[in-house]
Amino acid sequence: MPTSRVQTRHITTTSAAAAILLLGVTLSGCGSTDEPNGGSSTSASSPSSQPSASSADPNAGWHPAKDEGGQFLVPPDWDVEQGDTGPQLQAPPQREGGVRVGGGSLGSSPTLDSADAIDTAAEVSLKFHKSAGLENVERLPDETFGGVRFYHIRGEDSADWTDDYGTVTNGQLITILWHFHRGMVDRKQTDELLNQVMPTFEPAS
Structure with missing residues (x-):
């Protein structure tokens, strides 16, 4: 992968996370009366074959990605690294040279519950x-993980698939922004990767 593409995706991820956290804090204080498109709230359950917060035991090889708002657990072949905006959940490599299919950026900031x-x-x-x-x-449609409702925004560009999840709980705005390389995985595969990790969310106590 060319260095410029890595840098561009890093800048985009950092900018998106920072903007959503910053603007979300501001706007959540004043509220909104508009209903966004597709904003219906539904509870999503993961397939029984997928690990959950109770079945994914870190002692069995799963490890946590934590910040002030809560944590996710990732499979043994994933990595968790500390990035500019918080923990980076790195999906496993699928090509020679260790190129990864993508990953997620976890962040949180204080906000007002409403x-x-x-x-x-x-x-x-x-x-x-x-x-x-x-x-x-x-x-x-919104999804529920760890008893907490998350919004889910989805988009794409010529290089990446993008999935952006967020919630407000316990006075924290929590976001996790995912990017996956289109040349390495399709949408069905990105959903499989997301379904491994998203259901393991546990809010901070």
Whole structure:
């Protein structure tokens, strides 16, 4: 992979996470009266074959990606690294030279809890990704992980598949922004990777 592409994706990931966290904090304080597209709340259950927060035991090889808002568990062949905006969840390599298929950037910041805080944060994410030039940007039905409702924004560009999840709980705005390389995985495969990790979320106590 050319160095410039790695740097570009890193800058985009960092900018998106920072913008959503910063603007989400601001807007969640004043609230919103608009219903975003696709903002219906549904509880998503992972397939029985996928690990959950209770079955994915870190002592069995799974390891945590933690920040102030909570944690996710990742499989043994994943890595967790500390990035500029928080933990980076690195999916396993699938090509010679250790090139990875993609990963997620976890971040959180203090905010005010309100009835529409999650929808307000979702609006910020939706607008940001559209303004950043992603195509086919949409808000998918909300999903519930670890008893917490998350919004889910999905988009794409010529290089990457993008999935942006976020929630507000216990006074924290929590986001996890995923990018996967289109030349290495398709949408079905990205969903399989997401379904390994997202259901393991545990909010901070």
